[in-house]
Amino acid sequence: MTDDSTRVQPVLSVENLTTSFKTQEGWKTVIRDINLHVDAGETVAIVGESGSGKSVTALSTMRLLPPGRSRTEGRILLNGTDLVKVSEAEMRKVRGGSIGMIFQEPMTSLNPVYTIGNQIAEALVLHRGLSWKAAEAETLRLMERVRIPAAKTRLHEYPHKFSGGMRQRVMIAMALACRPKLLIADEPTTALDVTIQAEILHLLRDLQQEENMGVLFITHDMGVVAEIADRTVVMFRGDMVETGKTNEIFAAPKAVYTKSLLASIPRLGTMGDTQAPKRFPEVDSATGEAIDGREMNTVAASVPPILKVDDLAVRFDLPHGRVHAVEHVSFDLRPGETLSLVGESGCGKSTTGRAIIRLLTPSAGRIEIAGEDITKAGMRELRAMRRKAQMIFQDPFASLNPRITVGSAIAEPILAHGLMGRRDAKDRVAELLQKVGLAPDMASRHPNEFSGGQRQRISIARALALDPKLIVADEAVSALDVSVKAQVSNLMLDLQEKHGLAYLFISHDMAVVERMSHRVAVMFLGEIVEIGPRASIFDNPQHPYTRRLISAVPIPDPERRGQTPPPLTEEIKSPVKSFDYVPPKRTYREVSPGHFVQNDA
Template sequence: MSDITTKNVGPVLKIENLTTSFKTSQGWKPVIRNISLEVGAGETVAIVGESGSGKSVTALSTMRLLQPGRSRSEGRILLEGKDLLAASEAEMRQVRGGSIGMIFQEPMTSLNPVFTIGNQVAEALVLHRGLSWKAAEAETLRLMERVRIPAAKTRLHEYPHKFSGGMRQRVMIAMALACRPKLLIADEPTTALDVTIQAEILHLLRDLQKEENMGVLFITHDMGVVAQVADRTVVMFRGDMIETGATDQVFAAPKAVYTKSLLASIPRLGTMGDAVSPRRFPEVDPATGEAEEGREMSPVSPTLEPILKVSDLAVRFDLPNGRVHAVEGVSFDLRPGETLSLVGESGCGKSTTGRAIIRLINPTAGSITVNGQDVTKAGTRELRGMRRTSQMIFQDPFASLNPRITVGSAIAEPMLAHGILSKRDAKARVAELLEQVGLTAAMADRHPHEFSGGQRQRISIARALALDPKFIVADEAVSALDVSVKAQVSNLLLDLQEKHGLSYLFISHDMAVVERMSHRIAVMFLGEIVEIGPRAAIFDNPQHPYTRRLISAVPIPDPSRRGLTQPPLSEEIKSPVRPFDYVPPKRVYREVSPGHLVQEIVGA
């Protein structure tokens, strides 16, 4: 081991006036400027800000992982007193995974799919701690048990694709902690995870940090998570550090206007009061950062005939060793102008339900009626007609937009394909739709890569509106967006609903957003609806244990309430794979209050 890790008195990490620049055709362009911060042993410092603020570049600069020749870093990055910017590449190889561990946002891109989990964790132990492969495998098993991976001994020799997102993230934590680092850099480690898995990972990281007295640099845009984990907070905006201080002080008395607007944009559970209908997100004044509570939207008439009826829907997929019961016995209806939210963890069947309703996948059983027409029995021509009234907004707008055509062409495509408008009229309609979603007509000639994530989601909404639908499936439509952009796009969806009388099936795992967006909520678990009812009934009087678990796992953006949430459950979600001869039991629902139904808990 190089003397780069020699023990020194003082902070574990000290960054002084760090400026990192990227090489462009116009010369060197600084992307972060004069960043200074410290992380002590046993301390968690959070770097927060929206996409493009420079959070991840700060972390990658610290690890010296940016491309040489295309980037340069100036200033000082001191790890226990030794300057990493002056270290050789050989010394940095010892630091990475040795003195500094790093957890990346997406574990599947960080794990090699052709090597077993055990092999990948053991490799770090062999390289950095000089263990034999046999000793490294034994230590790997101990680490996997330590991060609470169920049946760790049998899973040691499995490949990454056989692990859930939450389990893969635990493997990344085990790998990052394998060499007992002095500093852990966690770059958005829970952003892609469901709220219950997120709570569990944060709980695990806190426990491991206490055991090792490790410094943690936590990078995120989720202020609720910051309130739960950070001792001190650094706020970044467009490459500059605009505010720093103790987390409780930053939350209680933010000084910078941007920090105020960031905190004002956070959706918070329990702010809806007695509101029956959805409520717009707070309107933030860009000059002061202050916010006024958004107005309540129009109520839905209970006498209207449902635009969508789903009855005993089932979707199953056959595997060589069994059958996945992805959706089982799901029933609900949706009235014009109403939002019904489907909530639950990944794998619970939310998206499968939405895709089956739109007939992007074929249901196994049950009926789906849209505007009086049974979708399950519709042929190609009938489906084509149905899609004029039923549309879908996908989670990842970049993946759902063709990168080779302009956004104007993408929005016009459905209108031309259905023969509704001529090319000339379609062009005028595209301009109108772009204006409706808060963009400009001039943007029609740009390609998807020229837009931010929030703008691309607005383009996807414009395309969904092109055929004047009455019903939209919004599948995690705001989940990947930064907090302020999430509020803007959510308000846009509410405004369009009120203007056009749209019905939404709003699929999400973000309970704070769901509370503001919904008239009613259906909670899904292992392919079944376990509780359904009006928004207030679900949040004020949750009956099913899983509903309570979902709500209690939501991070509260208030540092004074840190640690008051219920301890998370540590077991992995059960598998929906059943034997081929499995017959689903008929579920019984109890009515708690008008329209509030909860599944009776019986043996599966």
């Protein structure tokens, strides 16, 4: 990177960007006087709280905000051309051509009625002029490059058959298809586990060097910022509060908000000898200094489990074979305990969680909640079970009805189970919104009026509405920026301590898992390969995949950049097997009390 005196014209230059939205009260300004530039071959990160204006800055740059309801002022120069002034027809050529964009929520960005291969190939036909046959061959190469297993057989599948992480990899392939000069990446690794995240970051870095591509990287993961960003822009409530070289901002932040943002980062390996979960650091709002959180309660081994899973299997039949999504999964979970399920995207974590809540029908095995077998339960039994067990879903936008207000969404289970009248339910909704850090008057808004992180908090509030004893939290804090992630994680820990909640915590964020967990189960290709107390798993990992998972966690320190493991070269095994395939029965050895590792590595 060169200094300002010798710097050539940047790929992107944003000057005094101000964006407003039309409301019932008039025009409301959401970002003010944003100034930044991205040079060829340079990565600039935008960080800040959920709702700070990061994504609005990106959408303004791409001219993707709704016309008539939004107003953009200032200049957005792409290689010297002001995108604010060009026609919509010219912008269509820019989008996907000169500028590629990876969106935050892949399921809402992919068209559900077209195959994955068709959607990637379309960009190649439109922007690179390839024939459909050549575009399909290039699509297959792109899918293999972002490490989608069995890419050739999955080329003609639809988005709903892909996991959240797999869909994000499709979005990355689509954004890179036309070799753009500028890539805008809006939370591109949010849905990815740490090993795939490390590989995607390696991939983006390699492509950036090959194409001399500028990258505007929007994220709440400060470890990722430390790993890849040359410069960092910090945003807070629509304003730029600090900008500079990444290593200088991490070493000596000037703004109080930047200090608090860095202080909130959960760092791997900071638990010491603590056996139980530990609250995230509390940040002094005046100084930005962090005070480490207290240790939470341990769980008595004599307490009977709220959840028992025995030899669970979930399989899906396809025309050409059978997907063995989950095989031979067994564990139990006690009141007041958190068991974290970690592993690669597509390894079966979410499928396990959905099967436990009976949103999927198990193919084999037994599931007991509060001593009752729900494996073959009917509608009446399942309705009663959902008073005891609730789920927080991975994609908050897809799990909220866009046609009803969030207040109605939170009140819906309360009213459906006849727990309260409408007036009391309204008060309960206001209380739940406050618990997750949102204002009670937000109950009258619709889901599209919230940021991704705010929608996740609404999903948590809805899951708490029935006072359940078991919560399956599927990436419950993955969409939250670091400061809100700490607040919501502390809220979950406090609720657990107060009400004896049991959490099956499905996550790819290993630093959060280390703070939140009593025990950890590591999944790989649908099987648990290692399970044990949190300290045993993190301090003495035995399975090769567990060791790789921990080593892939990005370190929030720019001075230690480049220490993530190199990307894997072998293809990920496919979970699709022939119809006559019989999964082998696994055996485990006990490394230490309660710490088991699969013998078949």
